[in-house]
Amino acid sequence: MTDFLIIGGGIAGASVGARLSHLGQVTLLEREDALAFHASGRSAALFETRYGKPSTMALSQASATYHHEANGGVLSPRGLMLAAAEADRDRFEADMATMGLDRITAQEAGALFPILDTQAAPLVGYHDQAWDIDTDRLVQNFAAEIRAQGGTVRTRAEVRHIDRTATGWRVDIGTERLEAGTIVNAAGAWVDRVAHMAGVQPLGVHPLRRSMARIPAPEGMDPAAWPMIFGPGEDWYAKPDAGALIVSPADEDPQPPMDAWADDMVLAEGLAQFEAVMHYEVTRMLANWAGLRTFAPDRQLVLGPDPDDPAFVWMAGQGGYGFQTAPAASRLVADLVAGRPPEIESEIVAQLVPHRLRG
Known part of the structure; x- marks a missing residue:
C-alpha cells in the first residue's frame, strides 16, 4: 500500500x-x-x-x-516585450501597469526585436524580469x-x-x-x-485549447536573444525557440479532455496578427500543436x-x-x-x- x-x-x-x-x-x-x-x-x-x-x-x-537556485536552477534570461498600435493604447496602458513594464523607444525596441515594425506598433514596453524555464x-x-x-x-x-x-x-x-x-x-x-x-x-x-505555430526565423537572423513579445490583451504572442520562433494566437477555445491539435484557421488568424506588426511575412510553418489549459x-x-x-x-x-x-x-x-x-x-x-x- x-x-x-x-x-x-x-x-x-x-x-x-x-x-x-x-x-x-x-x-x-x-x-x-x-x-x-x-x-x-x-x-x-x-x-x-x-x-x-x-x-x-x-x-x-x-x-x-x-x-533560480534549486538543483542549479532551471531559468535562463529572456525578457518580455509588449507591442501595440496606437488604436490599442488603452489596453496597452492597462497591460503596462499590470505587468510593471517600462516604456521604451522605437530605437530600443528595434535593437531588442529587430523585425518589429515600430510604425505599425509604436507603443512598446519592456522589462528584463522574465526567464525561460x-x-x-x-x-x-x-x-x-x-x-x-x-x-x-x-x-x-x-x-x-x-x-x-x-x-x-x-x-x-x-x-x-x-x-x-x-x-x-x-x-x-x-x-x-x-x-x-x-x-x-x-x-x-473547463479545458481551453491553446494553439502554437513554429515558424522559421528570418533568413540570416538568430533570434536566440530576442525577448518574448505579446500583443495588447494577449491577443497573440511570440517567442524564440531553438533557432526558430513560436507564435500563438492565444486562443481559448473550449475542448473536451483529449490529445488536442491546432485549428488551421485559428493559427492563420494569429499569424496574421503577428505579421501586422512585423517586417516579416510568414510563408510556412515548421510545425504546429495545441495543448489544453484547464481552469476552475x-x-x-x-x-x-x-x-x-x-x-x-x-x-x-x-x-x-x-x-x-x-x-x-x-x-x-x-x-x-x-x-x-x-x-x-x-x-x-x-x-x-x-x-x-x-x-
Missing part, C-alpha cells in the same frame, strides 16, 4: 509528488509513454511573476528562489526527488477504476490493483473525470484536500501557470496535507483551497 497515489505525470503531478515524498511513500501514475506529455509538454514556458490573478502571482513570486529539467528534477525518497514513477499506467475503502482507496490499472491512503488528483484536463471515478464532487473545470470557474488554481473527503487531494486548474507556480503550489499542498502552517499568506490560501468552490 502506498501513502500517496498521484494521478497525472505533468508538472503538477511531478512537483506535488516530490513534495509529498518527504511525508510518505509516493507512487506517481502517468497514462502516456512519458511524463509531461500533454499540456506540460506544450507550454511556452516563461517565468514572469507579475502575470495572472493575484493568487497566481503570489505563487509565482514564492516560486522564484526555487526556480527548462521544462524538461524541472519535471525530471521533481521525478528524481520522488525516486530518491523511495517513491515510484510509472508511465503507461492508465487508471480504469477507483473504489473508496475503509483505509483509503483501491485503484485499478488494467488488470493490476493498487491501494493507497490518499489520492492526489493532478490529471490536468481530466481532473473532473478522475473525481467522478472516485465518487468525489467535480470542480466544474474562478480561474484560480485548486490546491489541497477536498473538503468532503480529505483523502482526496487536488492539484488542479493551473490554467497555463503550472510550470511557473509549481514549486510554491506543490509546497502549499504538502503543507495542507501535513497540517503545517503554509508559507503563503492565509488570504491567498483561502483563494486556492477547494473549499471555496463548494457553495
Whole structure:
C-alpha cells in the first residue's frame, strides 16, 4: 500500500509528488509513454511573476528562489516585450501597469526585436524580469526527488477504476490493483473525470485549447536573444525557440479532455496578427500543436484536500501557470496535507483551497 497515489505525470503531478515524498511513500501514475506529455509538454514556458490573478502571482513570486537556485536552477534570461498600435493604447496602458513594464523607444525596441515594425506598433514596453524555464529539467528534477525518497514513477499506467475503502482507496490499472491512503488528483484536463471515478464532487473545470505555430526565423537572423513579445490583451504572442520562433494566437477555445491539435484557421488568424506588426511575412510553418489549459470557474488554481473527503487531494486548474507556480503550489499542498502552517499568506490560501468552490 502506498501513502500517496498521484494521478497525472505533468508538472503538477511531478512537483506535488516530490513534495509529498518527504511525508510518505509516493507512487506517481502517468497514462502516456512519458511524463509531461500533454499540456506540460506544450507550454511556452516563461517565468514572469507579475502575470495572472493575484493568487497566481503570489505563487509565482514564492516560486522564484526555487526556480533560480534549486538543483542549479532551471531559468535562463529572456525578457518580455509588449507591442501595440496606437488604436490599442488603452489596453496597452492597462497591460503596462499590470505587468510593471517600462516604456521604451522605437530605437530600443528595434535593437531588442529587430523585425518589429515600430510604425505599425509604436507603443512598446519592456522589462528584463522574465526567464525561460527548462521544462524538461524541472519535471525530471521533481521525478528524481520522488525516486530518491523511495517513491515510484510509472508511465503507461492508465487508471480504469477507483473504489473508496475503509483505509483509503483501491485503484485499478488494467488488470493490476493498487491501494493507497490518499489520492492526489493532478490529471490536468481530466481532473473532473478522475473525481467522478472516485465518487468525489467535480470542480466544474473547463479545458481551453491553446494553439502554437513554429515558424522559421528570418533568413540570416538568430533570434536566440530576442525577448518574448505579446500583443495588447494577449491577443497573440511570440517567442524564440531553438533557432526558430513560436507564435500563438492565444486562443481559448473550449475542448473536451483529449490529445488536442491546432485549428488551421485559428493559427492563420494569429499569424496574421503577428505579421501586422512585423517586417516579416510568414510563408510556412515548421510545425504546429495545441495543448489544453484547464481552469476552475474562478480561474484560480485548486490546491489541497477536498473538503468532503480529505483523502482526496487536488492539484488542479493551473490554467497555463503550472510550470511557473509549481514549486510554491506543490509546497502549499504538502503543507495542507501535513497540517503545517503554509508559507503563503492565509488570504491567498483561502483563494486556492477547494473549499471555496463548494457553495
